Amino acid sequence: MRSKIFLFILLTTLSAYxxxxxxxxxxxxxxxxxxxxxANPQTGHYVQAGDARIYYEIYGSGKPLVILxxxxxxxxxxxxxxxxxxxxxxxxxxxxxxxxxKSEIGTSPITFDKKANDIISVIKAVTKDSVTILxxxxxxxxxxxxxxxxxxxxxxxxxxGAGEQIPGLRKVVxxxxxxxxxxAAYWKTATGTYASTRKDRRxxxxxxxxL
Numbered sequence: 683m684r685s686k687i688f689l690f691i692l693l694t695t696l697s698a699y700x701x702x703x704x705x706x707x708x709x710x711x712x713x714x715x716x717x718x719x720x721a722n723p724q725t726g727h728y729v730q731a732g733d734a735r736i737y738y739e740i741y742g743s744g745k746p747l748v749i750l751x752x753x754x755x756x757x758x759x760x761x762x763x764x765x766x767x768x769x770x771x772x773x774x775x776x777x778x779x780x781x782x783x784k785s786e787i788g789t790s791p792i793t794f795d796k797k798a799n800d801i802i803s804v805i806k807a808v809t810k811d812s813v814t815i816l817x818x819x820x821x822x823x824x825x826x827x828x829x830x831x832x833x834x835x836x837x838x839x840x841x842x843g844a845g846e847q848i849p850g851l852r853k854v855v856x857x858x859x860x861x862x863x864x865x866a867a868y869w870k871t872a873t874g875t876y877a878s879t880r881k882d883r884r885x886x887x888x889x890x891x892x893l
Contacts, residue, residue, distance in 0.1 A: 719765055719776060720751075720758030720783045731780075731803035732796065734788035738777040738804045742769030746813040748805065749776045752843075753820025754889055757783050764816065775813070777804050779824065781885050792892040798827040805835055812837040819843045 719739065728735045739758065747768055749761050758765075758776045768774050780800050781787035790796070801824060805813055812835050817825035822844030829836040 717762075717765075718759070719762050720778055726784070727807075728784075729803050729807045731800040732788065733790055734780055734786035734800070736777065736780065736786070736800045736804055737784035738775055738808075740808065741765055741774040741776065742772055744772045746805070746809045746811055747772040747774050748801065748813050748815045748825075749774060750779060750801070750815065750817035750821025750824055751782070752818045753779070753782070754886075754893070756818070756820060761818065768816075772814075773809070775804065775808055777801060779821065781889060787885055787888065792888060794824060794827040795831070797824045798831050801828050802832050802835060814838040814840070816840040817842065817844070 720737075722739055725739045725741060726737060727740070728737055730736075749758070749764055749768075751758050751761050756779075758778050761776065765774050765776055777800075778785040780792060780797055785800075788796075801815075814837050815825040815828060817823070817840070819842070822841035825836075825839050825841055826844065829839045
């Protein structure tokens, strides 16, 4: 029953966002990023983190600030306005988290410990300084974990939309076809290395188990 309720709420939300596209959740409908955040070959890099290659982009200069997008349907592109604003004063490190965008999902089960290790691998590849982390939703939960595991590397944490989570409260079911209809252009970027529907379904199933 919970699965059906969650699916109904999610699809209703996607329909509401459909007019402005999922990739512009934090932006007005008439705004389109001039920079393809999350898929910008001019500033993109990879780092090997355990069983997966993690993709990240760097913008601006100054003190390092890590940006972490939301999970499941999130991507670096949704954090575009934050990057636009912050890159004028900071070295922004925008990371596509495991299984999102151009980052690989790996072969082992997804955990917050593993996601935290991914982030610290990127941080250590970019800077020796401690960083500020700005995370939204799943990115904020990941930020909590990074800060708790690697406190010496985190100067400040800004967590948006990440309240208390109760294990087993919700179940995410694979609904690839319905979700893909909402915004094909978004999924072309968000699925990154996962081009086929079958692989995307695998991602949804594995990420659902993680949630």
